[in-house]
Amino acid sequence: MKDFVSTVKENKAIADNIYMITLTLPEDVGEVHGGQFLNLATGDSSKLLRRPLGIVKKTGLDVSVCYQVKGAGTRALTGAKAGDKLRVLLPLGNWFDLDGCKNVAVIGGGVGIFPLIAVVSELYSQINFYSYIGFRNKGAMCLTSELEKSKKLTVVTDDGSYGEKSNAVAAFFDDCKNIEYDTIIACGPPVMLRVLKGELKNRGIDKPCYVSLEERMGCGMGACLVCVCKKSDGSNARVCRDGPVFGISEVEL
Amino acid sequence: MADLSVEICGVKLKNPVIAASGTFGFGREYNLLYDISVLGGVSTKGLTPEPRLGNPVPRIAEGDSVILNAVGLQNPGVDAFLENDFKFLSKKTAVIANVAGKTLDDYAEICGKLDGYADFIELNISCPNVKAGGMAFGIRPESIKEVTRISKSALKYTPLIVKLSPNVESIAVNAQAAQAGGADAVSLINTLTGMVVDIEKRRPVIANNTGGVSGAGIRPIALRMVYEAAHSVNIPVIGMGGITCAEDAIAFMMAGARAVQVGTANFTDGNAMPKIISGMNSWLDAHGIKSVNEIVDTLVLNG
Numbered sequence: 001m002k003d004f005v006s007t008v009k010e011n012k013a014i015a016d017n018i019y020m021i022t023l024t025l026p027e028d029v030g031e032v033h034g035g036q037f038l039n040l041a042t043g044d045s046s047k048l049l050r051r052p053l054g055i056v057k058k059t060g061l062d063v064s065v066c067y068q069v070k071g072a073g074t075r076a077l078t079g080a081k082a083g084d085k086l087r088v089l090l091p092l093g094n095w096f097d098l099d100g101c102k103n104v105a106v107i108g109g110g111v112g113i114f115p116l117i118a119v120v121s122e123l124y125s126q127i128n129f130y131s132y133i134g135f136r137n138k139g140a141m142c143l144t145s146e147l148e149k150s151k152k153l154t155v156v157t158d159d160g161s162y163g164e165k166s167n168a169v170a171a172f173f174d175d176c177k178n179i180e181y182d183t184i185i186a187c188g189p190p191v192m193l194r195v196l197k198g199e200l201k202n203r204g205i206d207k208p209c210y211v212s213l214e215e216r217m218g219c220g221m222g223a224c225l226v227c228v229c230k231k232s233d234g235s236n237a238r239v240c241r242d243g244p245v246f247g248i249s250e251v252e253l
Numbered sequence: 254m255a256d257l258s259v260e261i262c263g264v265k266l267k268n269p270v271i272a273a274s275g276t277f278g279f280g281r282e283y284n285l286l287y288d289i290s291v292l293g294g295v296s297t298k299g300l301t302p303e304p305r306l307g308n309p310v311p312r313i314a315e316g317d318s319v320i321l322n323a324v325g326l327q328n329p330g331v332d333a334f335l336e337n338d339f340k341f342l343s344k345k346t347a348v349i350a351n352v353a354g355k356t357l358d359d360y361a362e363i364c365g366k367l368d369g370y371a372d373f374i375e376l377n378i379s380c381p382n383v384k385a386g387g388m389a390f391g392i393r394p395e396s397i398k399e400v401t402r403i404s405k406s407a408l409k410y411t412p413l414i415v416k417l418s419p420n421v422e423s424i425a426v427n428a429q430a431a432q433a434g435g436a437d438a439v440s441l442i443n444t445l446t447g448m449v450v451d452i453e454k455r456r457p458v459i460a461n462n463t464g465g466v467s468g469a470g471i472r473p474i475a476l477r478m479v480y481e482a483a484h485s486v487n488i489p490v491i492g493m494g495g496i497t498c499a500e501d502a503i504a505f506m507m508a509g510a511r512a513v514q515v516g517t518a519n520f521t522d523g524n525a526m527p528k529i530i531s532g533m534n535s536w537l538d539a540h541g542i543k544s545v546n547e548i549v550d551t552l553v554l555n556g
Contacts, residue, residue: 001285003523041521046317048468048521073315089523216311218322218520221285223278225298225327226313236306236327241282 001091001221002029008084009062011077015142018111019078020056022064023088032058033095034119035212035245038065039220041087044076050089051077052217052240054115054187056143063090066114066142092220093244096185096210098123105181106131106150107196109168109188110140115212115244116187117146124149130179134168134188137161152179169196173203184209186248194253209248215239255537256544257530259293261489261511262412262437264372266293266347269545270502270530273493273516274299274351274375274416275324279338284345286523291530294347296440296514297334299377300367301352302359304330314449314458319471320517321447321464326353331363339370349414353377357403360390364407371411376404376436379418379443391418391443394430401434412437414491417482420446424478425485432486440491440514441482442475468517469495476508483509483550497525499532509550 006023014020023040032055039050051073053065067074080086096119098104106129108116113133120129129150135141138161147153154175156166164171169192172184184207186196193211200209218226222241230252231237237251257268272280272289274296280289289295307327314321328334331352342348350371354360364374378391378400390400397415405413415431417424419442431439444465449458457463475494483490492510496502497518505513518525537545 003286047315048318048320048517049313049315050521087522216313218313218320219276219282219523220520221282221523223282224276224322224520225278225307225324226310226322228307228310228312228327234306 001089002027003087003089005085006088008080008082008086010082011080014066016139017069018066018140018142019069020064020066021077021080022062023086025061025063025088028061029091032063032091034117034122035095035115036091036093037115037244038063038088038090038092039217040065040077042073042076043080043084043086044073047073047076049073049218050087050220052092052220054118054212055091056114056117057121066111068111089220093240094242096212096245098127098183098185101127101183103128103130103179103181105172105176105179105184106147107168107172107184107186107188108133109192110135112186112188112192112212113143113147116185117143119185120147120149130181132156132168132172132175134158134166134171135162168192169199173199181207183207186210187212190253193248197248197253200248210245211248211251212244213239213246213251214244255534255542257534259512259546261491262373264347264412266512268293268530268533269506269512270526270533271296271347271349271491271512271514272519272526273514274377275322276516276519279334280342280345281338283519283523287527290345291527292346293512294349294372295342295345296349296351296375297342298328299326299351299353300328300331300334300363301326301354302331302363304328304333309460311458311460314464316447316449316466317470319447319466319468320520321449321459321466322444323459323461323464325461331366335366335370343370347372349373349375351375351377351416357400360400360404361407364404364413367411368408369410373414373438374404374408374411375414375416375440376401377416377443379416392421394426397427397430398434401431401436405435414438414440416443417441418443419474419478425481428482428486428490432488436488438489438491439482439486440493442471442478442494445471445474467495469497471495472501476504479505479510480508480552496529497521499529499536502529502533503536503548506545506549507552509552511549
């Protein structure tokens with residue numbers, strides 16, 4: 001884990017309100033795995049919190065993350081230009097540990113696809129991925145080409161403006177009998193993960209399922225106890241440090 | 254190389270820069286970023302007699318140059334702290350055990366358990382984010398005096414710092430109340446109570462509705478209050494509130510603080526505190542000042 005000033009290499013819109021920013025790090029931080037994230041300054045010094053963003057790609061000293069413009073902080077970040085300096089803390093959190101997995105179903109909704117892309121890019125040569133990806137509409141679609149390394153890729157939209165009118169979870173359950181999978185990984189809005197958890201239970205599917213959670217964070221490294229989630233045993237887990245990846249039955253959604 | 258060491262209530266700190274409670278856990282996480290033995294001290298996450306789960310999420314929000322938090326004293330309880338974390342932290346740096354309770358008895362109990370272990374106990378009577386036992390004790394001078402007196406009576410060895418709330422009528426009167434109750438030092442300011450609203454949802458961002466405001470934006474308020482407190486008591490004052498860089502820390506010490514705490518700045522830059530320490534050293538060297546103690550309470554008011 002390092003905290004230093006990175007240099008913006010590129011920052012561009014990749015879909016409606018969605019940007020990809022690539023940063024050049026001043027020194028290497030070692031291996032980064034799909035599911036891990038970084039904490040990035042917005043470039044507006046009046047914003048004291050950094051934004052936790054799932055790492056999409058790391059090549060040498062270049063690391064890319066994507067963000068949705070949601071408020072003043074992410075709006076400020078859209079103004080970052082090549083050569084600008086942004087403080088960054090990374091790598092943070094755990095990752096999707098797919099050791100021993102052969103066939104993995106990937107369920108991603110909206111901006112939740114970014115950590116999943118990192119997983120597929122890293123492991124596609126060893127694992128067959130079956131990816132079910134949902135967006136609000138065609139305008140929100142991005143980076144689906146990165147998922148073409150999946151053995152099977154299904155892209156749907158809420159309004160049917162691209163692919164079938166469906167969502168990622170429904171698309172997976174529509175097809176799950178046709179594929180062999182030993183593990184599920186998922187990331188997306190809380191409502192999507194809740195539905196996934198409920199449906200797995202309803203259908204009696206007890207294959208390992210790992211989800212990546214999102215929460216408003218402070219320090220990003222587990223010290224401040226701001227970003228907790230409830231575990232099924234009633235205790236709290238730190239999304240930033242004990243997660244962001246949890247077994248779906250391990251956490252309350 | 255200036256001498257940065259300070260002595261507060263007979264306890265020597267290697268420098269006057271202390272991690273503020275709640276932002277730094279028990280030090281283990283930041284120790285992965287840098288060796289936290291460079292710090293003057295660490296004020297722990299607020300400890301209570303029993304483990305607490307804290308508030309629902311979201312627990313944090315942001316304004317301009319400020320953040321708001323309402324963690325609600327999530328902590329493993331004082332016994333687990335002593336068993337699992339105290340040894341690690343005390344080997345690194347001075348331990349300021351920040352403590353809170355629901356009742357006066359809680360404060361006495363927890364102080365008794367930490368006495369002789371912690372280098373200081375910092376009484377949290379100013380947490381704005383819990384219904385009972387936080388700020389309830391920290392508003393009125395009479396209750397400040399009483400909770401201080403009862404806590405102090407449980408302590409034989411460890412000096413007692415009382416952390417003061419800024420959400421009060423007179424910081425000077427409350428600092429005096431802490432002193433009258435037997436406090437060995439006061440620290441201030443805890444967070445101001447505030448709110449941030451999501452207008453699309455027509456709801457406060459923080460689940461608790463209100464949260465404690467901290468960060469650079471509160472610094473002028475904190476500095477004024479530290480000055481007022483330092484000039485109303487004769488026990489040491491530890492200053493905090495929006496300290497981000499060495500110059501901020503120096504201003505607080507000139508206003509009368511004998512040491513400072515740094516909280517929110519750790520979120521903006523994980524290395525904020527080591528930078529503040531080295532920056533203070535450079536400033537003192539550049540001004541030909543041999544010891545940081547020489548700048549304490551040297552503010553000259555206009556006219």
